[in-house]
Amino acid sequence: MAVFFFCNVERTMDSLTQIILGGAIGNAIAGKKLKNKAVLYGAIAGTIPDLDVLAILFTDPISALEIHRGFSHSLIFAIFGSLLFGYLVYLLEKKKGLAFKEAVGVFFWGFVTHSLLDVFTTWGTRILWPFDYPFAFKAVFVIDPLYTLPFMFFLIRSMFEKNNVAKRMYWNKLGLIVSTAYLFVALLLKGIAFYAFTSALKEENVVYTSISVKPTIGNTILWNGIVETQDSFLIGEYSFFDHSSIQFRSYPKNLAYGEKLENNKIVERLIQISEGYYTFSEKENEIYFNDLRFGLLKNDDEDLQFAFSYRFVVDDNGKLTVEEVKKERKDGVLLLKKLWERLKGI
Template sequence: MDSLTHIVLGAAIGEVALGKKIGNKALLYGALLGTIPDLDVFITPFLNPVSSLFFHRGITHSLLFLVLLVPIAGWILSKIEKKHSIELKTWILFSFFPLLSHIFIDCFNTYGTGIFEPFSNIRIAYDTMAIIDFIFLAPIAIAVIWVMFYQKQDRIRRVITWIGLGLSTAYFLFTIVNKINVESKIEKQLEDSNIKYKRLLTTPAPLSNFLWLIVAENDNGYNIGYYYPIRNKNVRFNFQARNSGLLNSLLGDKDILNLLRFTKGFYTVEKDISGNLWLYDLRYCSLDFEDEKAYVFSFQIKKTHNGIEISRSHPNRRINIKTISKFFEKVF
């Protein structure tokens, strides 16, 4: 998820755990703990473009990192707040849940989470929620801001926080059910339309769970389209060739193989007028869904005297007033 979601979710968990004893400090500490795993973004600029893809949401999002960090964070907080009569084990538990929430919820995005690193490079990605989902974020964010203005002993703080967490949790569960329903409908449409496929990817577009990117892979490429659950109309598919043959001479390069592994095989390749190759990850959907070339992740592959050089664009989900307006027109 985006950093703001992790911050407010961690803050809400902190409030439930220790808000009654330490007030708004519980919000602060929970927010800080909730965002720690994403501090890996300060290291990725020093890595090559392909390595940075795997470092983000890698070891800092692993169960090993969680086990190692929780007691350290708990001990540090116990020293900072030693004036309060709070046991070390309570601080350790306090540290555990915001960190766990970060790792857990990231598993439901397309990017995936390396929870088993360094023992396995498998990434868990259930594709049920967009990285930025305002409907999930809003109840918790409102609750966290609201409770800041009440005294720590006021029971209404816990009530408001639990309501916010409850609403977001209900929506989270809805996204799982919604994905199952979306996949069922798409599979039926593909069967009825006699569209053959080997793999099917369904993943929500940014902002909510009411617009889905559909990618049906066959031997030569992909049928790609968008599904609107509220409108419940058949998907209009456009075919995108994989063009994997353009990479044949480069398959001995480790970075190319890792790049293909990152895309999980959902990619297309193009050659520009300069002879450079462009590889696009098809698993991500920008909000400018009417532009077939609005790729979120783009990788330029240049041949050099020393081999190849890979550069990547900054993820661009094209979230702006114009695309948000079109989003609401299409969805509702």
């Protein structure tokens, strides 16, 4: 199984962020009665939905991608899961005056806010599962220190107020307000970036059918734009520190390669996962499927590789299967350095 630098970092930081958000929700609902135990229960609630990543231990990578941010992130799960986990916590804490409604609330709002935060990121979240529609505002990356670190400070500051309930709630509420405000500021910044991309396309008289604008890793300053035209995708970057026009690079769809694999269920599943942003490529007589949504890992002309790319292979039984292209940690580190330099503007 391929190990991808960003995936490991993403899961660590995303988990930390969701733990903080869940902890703050638990604190807001039950902190007056349970003190820091409420933060613990909220942190557990913030963690549970992402346990769907463990599906990779029991199934293939494509199925694991299909499962991620599905049922466990849905309103249905929030309703029934909160009743189950809330009841267990109620049994443990009712002697401290915790009401059943409060115990259920910790988990219900912990699950719901987890999913809502995910909706703001770049990976689609099927909050209305079983309807297979992934919601994604694409306003913040899953790793964003400007969201996580101030929020963590306010939550920890609140936890130190063990006796002064008013101050405890003040710091906790401030963390929720600041973090939520940042998400809406990110939406505003996305709107500005979107306008910059569409203006650049208009100046170049580019005819396009769709455009996706999203932030790059860990910031809301440098934005990535993926533009679909009839035969290709154009990918460009825009930083708020730029002084020159946006430069787009073209990647042909190469749908002819896909026609060789027509009506194959694996291909159909990959296309659905990619939300339509994909290309085919060929290297050494092997066909590759490239998911464009998360950009390039290597952007050199001689060594081009997308963050998520799959190679089609035929097994010993003559059955067509796919293998995720392996990624090296050093490539991820190098890309981060390039993005940092690009963020400073051109």
